[in-house]
Amino acid sequence: MSEAAPLRLGVNIDHVATIRNARGGEHPDPVKAALMAVAAGADGITAHLREDRRHIRDEDLVRLKAQLSRPLNLEMAATREMVGIALKTHPHAACIVPERRQELTTEGGLDAARHHNVLAPVVAELKAASIRVSLFITCDPRQIEAAASLGAPVIEIHTGAWCEAVADRRPAIASVEFQRIKDGAARARSLGLEVHAGHGLDYRTAETISGLAEIVELNIGHFLVGEALFGGLTETVKTMRAAMDRGRARLAVPS
Numbered sequence: 679m680s681e682a683a684p685l686r687l688g689v690n691i692d693h694v695a696t697i698r699n700a701r702g703g704e705h706p707d708p709v710k711a712a713l714m715a716v717a718a719g720a721d722g723i724t725a726h727l728r729e730d731r732r733h734i735r736d737e738d739l740v741r742l743k744a745q746l747s748r749p750l751n752l753e754m755a756a757t758r759e760m761v762g763i764a765l766k767t768h769p770h771a772a773c774i775v776p777e778r779r780q781e782l783t784t785e786g787g788l789d790a791a792r793h794h795n796v797l798a799p800v801v802a803e804l805k806a807a808s809i810r811v812s813l814f815i816t817c818d819p820r821q822i823e824a825a826a827s828l829g830a831p832v833i834e835i836h837t838g839a840w841c842e843a844v845a846d847r848r849p850a851i852a853s854v855e856f857q858r859i860k861d862g863a864a865r866a867r868s869l870g871l872e873v874h875a876g877h878g879l880d881y882r883t884a885e886t887i888s889g890l891a892e893i894v895e896l897n898i899g900h901f902l903v904g905e906a907l908f909g910g911l912t913e914t915v916k917t918m919r920a921a922m923d924r925g926r927a928r929l930a931v932p933s
């Protein structure tokens with residue numbers, strides 16, 4: 679039996695900052711959470727610096743970059759301001775996401791096909807600075823092909839619609855959405871793209887999606903931070919890692 683490609687866990691610490699910012703001040707510190715997550719087995723840390731700075735602040739990024747022993751993945755909108763910050767901070771990776779000020783979270787994927795002209799220079803500039811670029815898209819063949827034509831080496835599949843259908847116990851929709859992810863991941867790999875996934879994942883959905891061989895990284899935030907209230911961050915990250923490992927173990931394929 680040969681092993682499937684390893685599956686990385688990126689822990690998104692935005693919502694530790696959300697709690698901090700509810701009262702201002704410094705507590706709880708998202709950088710402390712990031713260091714704990716790494717110690718518990720996270721392969722990387724993700725942080726989204728939003729235009730309105732509703733959770734992560736500029737100085738959090740500076741501290742993350744200085745203190746982390748694992749790769750930092752900066753989620754960012756394709757704006758001049760964010761490109762400037764990315765070039766200055768120089769994270770290991772940048773995930774380009776759509777951003778609307780009113781939304782509660784990143785509600786949909788990028789329209790990589792429609793915004794080709796805006797995205798192309800951003801992808802090129804970040805790549806030229808040796809920052810690994812991913813595009814956060816819904817699993818639609820048009821978007822996957824657009825991401826490939828933009829020269830982005832990585833896509834991150836938006837798993838929100840599938841996770842929502844699972845959580846709402848709508849199995850027919852969940853199964854259509856999962857099939858879409860499965861087909862999209864295979865299509866993306868065939869185009870030479872590295873495939874990541876994230877949004878709305880919990881223990882159960884993370885275990886299921888870990889069974890897709892094409893996916894090599896999951897980025898998970900809200901569930902982990904919420905669950906940490908009950909089980910502690912260290913235990914929560916370890917339990918998530920174990921769920922992913924269980925899902926991945928089913929993948930061992932004959933060589």
Ligand code: PXP
Nearest residue numbers: 784814876877878897898899900
């Ligand atoms: N990946 C991307 C690109 C995201 O924008 C988010 C949400 O910030 C996540 C993953 C994590 O989603 P969640 O917080 O629902 O786990």
